[in-house]
Amino acid sequence: MSGNDTPAIEVRGLSRAFSGRSVLAGLDLAVRAGEVHALLGHSGCGKTTLLRLIAGLDRPDGGTIRFAAVPPPRLGIVFQEPRLLPWLDVAGNLALALRRDALSPAETRSRIVAMLDLVGLSGCAALFPAQLSGGMAQRVALARALLRAPQVLLLDEPFGALDALTRRQMQNELLRLHDRLPPTTLLVTHDVGEAVRLADRASLLAGGKIVRAFDLHGADPRALEETLLCALLEKYSDKGTLP
Amino acid sequence: MTGAPARLCLSLALPLAVLALWEGAAEAGALNAFLLPGPGAVLAAVAELARTGTLARDAAASFSRVMMGFALSTALAVPTAIALVRWRVASDLLRVPLNFLRATPPLALLPLLVLWFGIGEAAKWIVVVLASFFPILLNTVAGLRGVAPQHLELARALELTRAETVRFIVVPSALPVFVAGLRLGFGYCWRAMVGAELIATSVGLGFRIMDAQSIARVDVVYAGILVLGTLGFLADQIFLLAARRLCGGVHVGE
Numbered sequence: 217m218s219g220n221d222t223p224a225i226e227v228r229g230l231s232r233a234f235s236g237r238s239v240l241a242g243l244d245l246a247v248r249a250g251e252v253h254a255l256l257g258h259s260g261c262g263k264t265t266l267l268r269l270i271a272g273l274d275r276p277d278g279g280t281i282r283f284a285a286v287p288p289p290r291l292g293i294v295f296q297e298p299r300l301l302p303w304l305d306v307a308g309n310l311a312l313a314l315r316r317d318a319l320s321p322a323e324t325r326s327r328i329v330a331m332l333d334l335v336g337l338s339g340c341a342a343l344f345p346a347q348l349s350g351g352m353a354q355r356v357a358l359a360r361a362l363l364r365a366p367q368v369l370l371l372d373e374p375f376g377a378l379d380a381l382t383r384r385q386m387q388n389e390l391l392r393l394h395d396r397l398p399p400t401t402l403l404v405t406h407d408v409g410e411a412v413r414l415a416d417r418a419s420l421l422a423g424g425k426i427v428r429a430f431d432l433h434g435a436d437p438r439a440l441e442e443t444l445l446c447a448l449l450e451k452y453s454d455k456g457t458l459p
Numbered sequence: 460m461t462g463a464p465a466r467l468c469l470s471l472a473l474p475l476a477v478l479a480l481w482e483g484a485a486e487a488g489a490l491n492a493f494l495l496p497g498p499g500a501v502l503a504a505v506a507e508l509a510r511t512g513t514l515a516r517d518a519a520a521s522f523s524r525v526m527m528g529f530a531l532s533t534a535l536a537v538p539t540a541i542a543l544v545r546w547r548v549a550s551d552l553l554r555v556p557l558n559f560l561r562a563t564p565p566l567a568l569l570p571l572l573v574l575w576f577g578i579g580e581a582a583k584w585i586v587v588v589l590a591s592f593f594p595i596l597l598n599t600v601a602g603l604r605g606v607a608p609q610h611l612e613l614a615r616a617l618e619l620t621r622a623e624t625v626r627f628i629v630v631p632s633a634l635p636v637f638v639a640g641l642r643l644g645f646g647y648c649w650r651a652m653v654g655a656e657l658i659a660t661s662v663g664l665g666f667r668i669m670d671a672q673s674i675a676r677v678d679v680v681y682a683g684i685l686v687l688g689t690l691g692f693l694a695d696q697i698f699l700l701a702a703r704r705l706c707g708g709v710h711v712g713e
Contacts, residue, residue: 271616272615273612273615273616287507291616293616295613297609297639299609299610299613301613301627301628301631303586303611303631303632304627312617312619312623312627313617313621315617315623316618360617364617
């Protein structure tokens with residue numbers, strides 16, 4: 217899981233305020249092609265806002281977001297909650313991700329079956345979202361994002377709502393998937409351990425800006441976790457916002 | 460006994476008890492046979508209406524009025540609802556007239572409608588339309604406004620076209636509330652139809668009741684009421700079945 221030095225996503229001076237409250241204030245960030253980049257920070261620090269701006273689901277008040285790829289890359293996004301449509305079964309939900317490709321029904325079907333195999337949900341195509349556990353639903357959401365064959369994968373605390381065991385399982389799956397089809401990945405998380413396990417680099421977001429960046433390669437994971445945790449604590453105790 | 464059979468027995472218990480009590484009181488001579496004939500006499504009147512073909516003719520006339528009014532009402536309410544949700548200027552423009560009309564009981568307009576359209580079918584259709592337009596309109600608006608913003612955002616993230624967003628997200632998510640509005644509107648149609656038929660017509664279940672009263676056939680009055688209630692109930696059940704079939708897995712009400 218290594219990237220080269222070309223930024224696939226380059227964010228410059230990005231700002232966004234909601235009803236007068238500034239959330240992002242001149243944020244700069246470069247995500248290298250092919251890397252998994254973790255975006256760390258306290259709840260409410262603007263991680264999700266940044267992800268939504270990059271995904272084009274919201275407009276910035278100022279600043280720019282540039283993608284190296286021309287035309288702009290295909291994005292896959294996994295939200296904090298699975299966001300499956302309750303009136304469609306798993307296959308129906310997944311088929312929505314393939315509509316842009318205008319495939320034949322047979323091709324759509326076979327891609328869905330293959331993707332369900334990949335995320336460990338073989339035989340679940342005909343289930344409805346209400347019949348899925350939280351972990352299964354989030355796997356379907358991940359499958360939906362991956363079906364678009366994204367060049368950039370945006371993950372918004374995708375495993376935050378899962379129990380520890382399922383979360384670990386999903387993290388391992390993501391690592392395995394990323395080895396096979398490595399899109400540039402931006403992972404929003406507040407879990408330092410998750411960042412260390414999954415990411416090549418991490419950026420710490422506080423006060424609407426990236427305040428520190430870390431290379432997560434090569435170092436001892438325990439030491440890294442400690443460094444990241446200390447950095448997080450330091451940032452937030454400075455501002456007196458730690459609960 | 461548990462489950463569906465038990466619930467069916469329970470829901471039939473009260474009507475059957477009332478019927479038994481009524482029959483018992485009539486048998487014992489405790490009731491004024493003119494003001495409240497026994498169930499036997501009422502059923503005999505229903506049988507008589509059925510035998511002479513009056514019942515079928517009346518029911519067909521009433522039913523066709525309801526269906527016509529309901530179809531017109533739906534055809535008017537759905538585009539209006541879409542316009543209200545889609546364009547703010549439409550909702551600003553129509554707010555006062557719609558609320559004025561909503562506050563006006565349709566039957567109060569009947570004398571005027573008879574003046575304008577005569578005693579033909581048109582006046583009755585309009586009363587039926589006025590009675591059912593608002594439940595359908597308001598529920599359609601509520602259904603369309605109730606589409607989860609997260610689902611619309613998902614549509615954007617998946618780059619669905621506008622038509623795909625409507626087909627896969629807006630319609631299915633508005634459907635249960637919309638169908639509830641249709642059902643409510645259908646019930647109102649049925650009631651307004653009877654009201655409209657009380658005035659100026661010569662066929663229909665509402666007319667039959669008024670006519671029977673004027674010739675002092677109270678048993679026929681009761682027969683008419685019984686048939687109206689039963690048909691209305693059956694129509695609602697059929698409506699619900701059809702809606703469930705149409706909507707697949709989507710919950711559309713009890």
